[in-house]
Amino acid sequence: MALRFYNTLTQRVEDFAPAEDNTVRMYSCGPTVYDYAHIGNFRTFTFIDILRKWLRASGFRLNHVMNVTDVDDKIIRNAAAQGKNLADYTGTYTKAFLEDCALLRLERPERLVPATQHIDDMAEAIQRLGAGHHTYTSDGSVYFRISSFPGYGKLSHNDFSGNLSGARVDLDEYEKADARDFALWKAPKEGETFWDTAIGPGRPGWHIECSVMAIKYLGETLDIHVGGVDLIFPHHENEIAQSESLTGKPFSRFWLHSEFLMVEGQKMSKSLGNYYTLRDVVARGHQPEAIRYLLASVPYRRSLNFTFEGLKSAGTAIDRLRNFKLRLATDRYAEGANEQLAARTAAASQAFTASLNDDLNTAEALGAVFEYVRDANSAMDSGEFRAGNRADALEFLERFDAVFDVLRPATAGGASDADIEALIAQRTEAKKARNFARADQIREQLLEQGVVLEDTKAGVRWKRK
C-alpha cells in the first residue's frame, strides 16, 4: 500500500509523494521559547520525528525547516520581568528545548531557524504584500486585510464571507478594519525591543515568520506543513493568506495536524496549569524512552490521555521488546532455517509497513511487532526457531527501531562489563557447588547495581535495568 496521509486542507486521506526530485520539503511550527516545553508540546514534536523517520524509511530525502519563535509578547514580558535581554532569555530556553529533544531522540530538522534572524526578510515581505494591496496601517502597525484574500478559511473550513462583508467598522475608531484581520507588524511600545526596518520600527506579528522562512528555505510550495490542531486557526490559515497572496501559488500541498495530549480529560496547556515538563516526568524516575513510546504509540490524529499509569505500561512494553532483542542475540539455535517462521517474519514486516503507510497508524504497527515477538518467543521456547531465522528477526527489529527508536538504553554507567562478568563467573561456580545462598547473594548484589541476571540454557544472560 502506498504512503498516504490525512490532509486537513482536503479533509481526505491522500497518496503522498514529494512534488520534485524525491526530496520532501517540510515545514513544522517549532517552539516559542519563553519557558520549558511541556510533554503536550512534545507529543507533536514526537509525531514529527516519527513522520521524519518514516519518510526516510520510505526512501525519501528530507529538507525540513523548523522555526524557533524567539520574539513575541510573552517573551518580551518575561524577559523584562527578569531583567534580561531577549537573546539571553530565549537562548536559555532554546538550549533547554534542544536538550529535551535529544533526550526524546528527536532528530534535528535540516534547518532550525530563529525568527529574529529574519526580521528584514519579513519587513520586505510585508512591503510586497502592501504593494499588492493586502495590508493597511493603523497607528504604526501593519495589518493583513483578510477581505483581500478570497481563499480565507479554506484550511479551517470556516466561511468568513458573511462575517467580512457585514462587520465593517470605522477605521478611526477601531485599530482593525475587520475583527479577523491580523497583525503583520506591530508598532513599538514604550520600552520594548524593536527593530528598525524598511517599513519602520517595530516587531513582527506571529504569523509572518513562518511564511517568510518557509518560502525562503523551501520554495513557494511546500510538500508538507505540520503542527498541532490548535494552529489550524488562526495561525496556519493566516500563513496561507500571507504566503499565497505573496506568491500566487498554493503554500503547502499537505497539511498534517496532531491532536492534543490530554490530562484528566482536558488539554494539557500552560494556561490551564495542568502540565508537566519533560524534566518533571524524568525527575519522577521515568525513562525518556518510555515517554517517547507513549507519545508515539497512539496515532497522531487521536487525542492521548496522559497518565503515569500509561507511562509505566509503556516502560513495561519496551522492556518486553528489549528482552526479546537480547534473547535473539544470546540464545543458541539449531542450524538451518524454519521456513514457516521466516514467512511470518516477512508478513509481520509487511504489516508494519502497511500500517505506517496508512497515515502513520502507529498503534497497528506496534500490534504487528508484538504479535511477531510472541510468535518468535514461542518458537524459541519450542526449539523451532533456527539460526537461519535470526538475521530476518534482527532486521525487522531494526526497521521497527529506525522509526520508534526505543530499544537502545539511555546510558550505561555503573559497574563495568568486566566487573559484572567476573561476579557472574563467581556465581556460576557457587551454583555448580550448589551453594545457592552465595549465588543468590551475588545476584542480589548485582541487582542493587542495576544489573539483572537471567539463567538460560545458553548460559547466564544479563542486562542493565
Added chain:
RNA sequence: GGCGCGGUAGCCAAGUGGUAAGGCUAAGGUCUGCAAAACCUUUAUCCGUGGGUUCGAUUCCCACCCGCGCCUCCA
C-alpha cells in the same frame, strides 16, 4: 452558534459490511534450585443510546446523549 475530533474489555488502543488486533494490569499454569525471561489459559455474545438500510452492522444512513478541542495566546 460555526468548524473539527472522539465514545470498543479494569486501563490504553487497532479495526472491518460477515461476526472483535496488540500493549498494560489481574488470576491460574508450564519452565526454573529459587528467580528472571518466555510461553499457555482465563477476562467484551459485544463495540455510547434509539431507529433505519441489508441475508447480515461495531463497521453505512438518520436522530439523540456524553466528552474534548478550535473560533483570543497555545503543539
